[in-house]
Amino acid sequence: MPKGTGEPGAFVFVYELAMKKLSLALAFSVLLLPTLTTFAAPQTADEIVEKHLAAIGGRAALAKITSRKAVGTVTLTTEAGDLTGPAELYTKTPNKSRALLTIDLTPVGMSETMTIDQRFNGTEGWAKNSMQGDTQITGNQLDNMKNSMFPSSLLTYKEQGTKIDVLPKETIGGKELIVLQVTPKAGSTSKMYLDPQTYLLVRSVARISSPEVGELEQTSEQSDYRAVDGIQVAFSVVNSSPVQKITITLKTVEHNVAMDDAMFNK
DSSP: OOTTSSSHHHHHHHHHHHHHHHHHHHHHHHHHHHHHHHTOOOOOHHHHHHHHHHHTTOHHHHHTOOEEEEEEEEEEEETTEEEEEEEEEEEETTTEEEEEEEEEOGGGTOSSEEEEEEEEOSSOEEEEETTTEEEEEOHHHHHHHHHOOSSOTTTTTTTTTOEEEEEEEEEETTEEEEEEEEEOSSSOOEEEEEOTTTOOEEEEEEEEEETTTEEEEEEEEEEEEEEETTEEEEEEEEEEOSSOEEEEEEEEEEESOOOOGGGGOO
């Protein structure tokens, strides 16, 4: 029967041709979908850093912070049990810091407390232990203290000569995390783990060394973030290594507290 004359055979031909074209168009569209999603451009280190800074409050808010006083408790985990006591942490721009910890030793059969007073004035550092005396901080530990810029080392990392690389994501605790490798001019190379939803820091890992224990890997885990003057602060920090585990739990945080530079000296 001749085609294209309005007979039933002509309708079938046209219908089949249209369906073939439609099927090809749909197939082509489906093929395009993976291309559009799979090849999304990865984030650069700069983009991730800026999202992190925005997540903790933003550059403008961070620029207004000149000092921080944090008060809480310290828990030292030992084989004999947990040893606890009050903790005071002071930081001041650009990188001055002081940690004053008092640990109750009665759970391990001692009748006294141990006081640890660690100070860094931006150039030199000291650690005073009431049971061991004073120690000058040098080498890798001193370099790391110099690199700890307040309120965030990432604000001026390029000016400090620090390099940041994006590493493949890692799954920790069932959650895939963004990983940045931070390499300063001097001091420990570290890895920062950021939550991909909040861009807040949840973990950092670094190899550190000291004359007392040699070289070891230290992991710091941050949680319980709370807003203080528009800045997100981790109220729980757990520092662990093969030789010890220390938990800092904050109760109060104050910003822009007047601090005499002398309090950071020996």
